[in-house]
Amino acid sequence: MTTLVQPVNDTKDPIIRDDLALNAPQKPLIMGGGIVGLIVLAYLLATQHISQSLLLGIGLLLGYTLFHARFGFTSAFRRMMAVGNGQAMRSHMLMLAVAVTLFAPILAYGTTLFGGPVAGYVAPLGVSLVVGAFVFGIGMQLGGGCASGTLYAVGGGRSVMFITFIFFIVGATIGAYHLPFWTEEMPAYAPFSLATSTGLGYTGAWLVSLAIFGIIAWVTLVVEKKRNAPKMAPVPSESGWKRIFRGSWPLFAAAIVLALLNGLTLLTRGQPWGITSAFTLWGSKIASGFGMDVASWGYWQGANAAALEASIFADSTTVLNIGIIIGAFIASAAGGLFKFTKITAGNFAASVIGGLMMGYGARLAFGCNIGAYFGGIASFSLHGYIWGILAMAGTFLALYLRPLFGLSVPKSSDSVC
Numbered sequence: 001m002t003t004l005v006q007p008v009n010d011t012k013d014p015i016i017r018d019d020l021a022l023n024a025p026q027k028p029l030i031m032g033g034g035i036v037g038l039i040v041l042a043y044l045l046a047t048q049h050i051s052q053s054l055l056l057g058i059g060l061l062l063g064y065t066l067f068h069a070r071f072g073f074t075s076a077f078r079r080m081m082a083v084g085n086g087q088a089m090r091s092h093m094l095m096l097a098v099a100v101t102l103f104a105p106i107l108a109y110g111t112t113l114f115g116g117p118v119a120g121y122v123a124p125l126g127v128s129l130v131v132g133a134f135v136f137g138i139g140m141q142l143g144g145g146c147a148s149g150t151l152y153a154v155g156g157g158r159s160v161m162f163i164t165f166i167f168f169i170v171g172a173t174i175g176a177y178h179l180p181f182w183t184e185e186m187p188a189y190a191p192f193s194l195a196t197s198t199g200l201g202y203t204g205a206w207l208v209s210l211a212i213f214g215i216i217a218w219v220t221l222v223v224e225k226k227r228n229a230p231k232m233a234p235v236p237s238e239s240g241w242k243r244i245f246r247g248s249w250p251l252f253a254a255a256i257v258l259a260l261l262n263g264l265t266l267l268t269r270g271q272p273w274g275i276t277s278a279f280t281l282w283g284s285k286i287a288s289g290f291g292m293d294v295a296s297w298g299y300w301q302g303a304n305a306a307a308l309e310a311s312i313f314a315d316s317t318t319v320l321n322i323g324i325i326i327g328a329f330i331a332s333a334a335g336g337l338f339k340f341t342k343i344t345a346g347n348f349a350a351s352v353i354g355g356l357m358m359g360y361g362a363r364l365a366f367g368c369n370i371g372a373y374f375g376g377i378a379s380f381s382l383h384g385y386i387w388g389i390l391a392m393a394g395t396f397l398a399l400y401l402r403p404l405f406g407l408s409v410p411k412s413s414d415s416v417c
Helices: 028-047 050-069 072-083 087-107 127-143 147-156 160-185 201-227 240-247 253-268 276-289 302-309 316-334 345-364 367-380 382-405
Strands: 002-004 015-017
Touching: 028 050, 028 316, 050 147, 050 316, 072 087, 072 127, 072 201, 072 382, 087 201, 087 253, 087 367, 127 160, 127 345, 127 367, 127 382, 147 160, 147 316, 147 345, 147 367, 160 276, 160 345, 240 382, 253 367, 276 302, 276 316, 276 345, 276 367, 345 382, 367 382
Parallel strands: none
Antiparallel strands: 002 015
8 A cells, every 4th residue: 555645745644545546637627727717817818918918827837837746845845854855855956957047048138028127036135034034934834835835735725725825915914014124123234146246147156056056956865865764755646648737747847847937937027936925915905905004014115016006916926826826726626636625723723823924934034935945046146045044944943843733744764755
């Protein structure tokens, strides 16, 4: 009998199945997801710039890819810290290597497909970043998923992640309210780019980045061998060409696809893929609807003010997020895996706390695992590397907190992790 992980990562108890076959496609759900996607597309075509429609398609592909590969950041950090399994971390390094290869010429050229300016995610270095990334690292281990993991888990029907999702939005909104304290009253240094702050240029920064990724990948191999880490558990999968549409995808294939889609996002909207700024926008609009003077917050001054006044469908990050949820929903239904899961008192409490910590931490750290870690490193920003180190430290602490909520932690004696 084979032990398999659930359709979405980060569950307490594995599902036991006699085979690796997927269930039959849930055709009504696939049709429903497709119809919703078409309705959103039609609305965007009628009301927004064509780039928003393209971003919806990119989001759909991101969600499909994330679900089919069960591509996790939370689980990757946890496996590495708990038992030394670096399989997923090496896929991160491949993803980042492909991303910097795409980002370097795009950032150097500086123009989108539609003629607008291009800018990577290069953020300040300071207390805000350190505290935010560390808090996010703890939160994603309690909440059961990172920012991208929360979206694709919601799309996949994992019930407790709806709780994480709601409190992620709440935490991001509170973080926006408090942000001026962290950025203006706490010590901070200017943003630092390996490309533009060093004289290396994008070619030199690209070469340095590849060397860093190679070293990290090598270190994970050394650690994995030394600790005799258990392998990652297999998941239900289709075979042959059907695997493209029904999963599961190899992590390394997904890493390449995610990097390509992030590059296309940069070319389309002039910024890399991001997630949590939309959560802040949604929460702030809801708070405004309840009479709070959100527009007076420091976060919503300057360039951000227009987004608060406009439709959420004018926000490119919102459109990407909607696409991810729909794409993951369709992917889960294609594999016959969409199913609401049980909520316990333990995972409910962990999701509330984890969601709040992720939302608050992401706002302080200028992004999450996507905007800061993936997008920051791909943009040659030093803050992306610092984010990864501090989030890993937060993960280590969370290994001791997860059992308090009935959440599992991989052990070296496990046959799979």
